[in-house]
Amino acid sequence: MSSAKGRLILMPNTLDFGVDDSLDLREVLPQRVIEQAASLRHWAAENAKTTRALLKRVDAVTPLAQPLQAVQITELPRPPKGGHSAGKPTADDAAWRALLEPAFAGHDLGLISEAGLPAVADPGARLVALAHEAGIDVLPLSGPSSLLLALAASGLNGQSFAFVGYLPVDAGGRAARIRELETLSARAGQTQLLIETPYRNEALREALLATLKPTTRLSISVGLTLPGGWTRTATVSDWKRGSSATSALPDRIPAVFALLA
Numbered sequence: 001m002s003s004a005k006g007r008l009i010l011m012p013n014t015l016d017f018g019v020d021d022s023l024d025l026r027e028v029l030p031q032r033v034i035e036q037a038a039s040l041r042h043w044a045a046e047n048a049k050t051t052r053a054l055l056k057r058v059d060a061v062t063p064l065a066q067p068l069q070a071v072q073i074t075e076l077p078r079p080p081k082g083g084h085s086a087g088k089p090t091a092d093d094a095a096w097r098a099l100l101e102p103a104f105a106g107h108d109l110g111l112i113s114e115a116g117l118p119a120v121a122d123p124g125a126r127l128v129a130l131a132h133e134a135g136i137d138v139l140p141l142s143g144p145s146s147l148l149l150a151l152a153a154s155g156l157n158g159q160s161f162a163f164v165g166y167l168p169v170d171a172g173g174r175a176a177r178i179r180e181l182e183t184l185s186a187r188a189g190q191t192q193l194l195i196e197t198p199y200r201n202e203a204l205r206e207a208l209l210a211t212l213k214p215t216t217r218l219s220i221s222v223g224l225t226l227p228g229g230w231t232r233t234a235t236v237s238d239w240k241r242g243s244s245a246t247s248a249l250p251d252r253i254p255a256v257f258a259l260l261a
Helices: 031-039 048-061 093-098 125-133 146-154 171-188 198-211 236-241
Strands: 008-011 042-045 072-075 109-112 138-140 161-165 191-195 217-222 230-235 255-260
Touching: 008 031, 008 125, 031 048, 042 048, 048 072, 093 125, 125 138, 146 191, 146 217, 146 230, 146 255, 171 191, 171 198, 171 255, 198 217, 198 236, 198 255, 217 236, 230 236
Parallel strands: 008 109, 008 138, 042 072, 042 109, 161 191
Antiparallel strands: 191 255, 217 230, 217 255
16 A cells, blocks of 8 residues: 555544533543554544544643644534445545545545444445545544443343434334334344434434333443443333333433344
């Protein structure tokens, strides 16, 4: 590969969307990751605002190599939620390729996600695929992945699992999709992992409890790696009987849902 090209660096992120000011970055990210983030001037990000918030935290530990105002942060093209085109050619590939221009000019480019680890439960997979096509080195760095942390903490089947992303927003389509996933889980013995926009966390939990069979196990993880983060796994019938059934999920902190029929 050409030494004149920069690298695409897959940069882990915290899992709080930048809302927890008390978070000590060193409790979540390795020092190597913090130092690498401090050195980068070019970023491709799912969300520019939360990336700036992360860089402010980085600067408090390891000073940025340039002022934050000089850092270029370009947001990824936004695919439709529930789509299945990640990693596949699309009509807007020109917009994705344009994100790689810093790497073609010899600069390292950071890719950052709201889900912790870029390209996992994240549209950035398309950028990674294009980097490979262009002969740009891809460097993944270690850090938290919301899906894998939730799966590990759930006690559900970690030998066979699938990430199914977002469910339909309309009630009828959402219920139909939940039943479909429950049937698939029962047939294959496979854990199904779901996510939702945080302000709809509670709506998704209510839909799952209303639609799933009583014996299906449901696991919910909230704010993992954050102070007070938790995971609870129980059958649907136990969820409905438990005291947590009446406590609403937070609407600003990400949650991961997992079910095993």
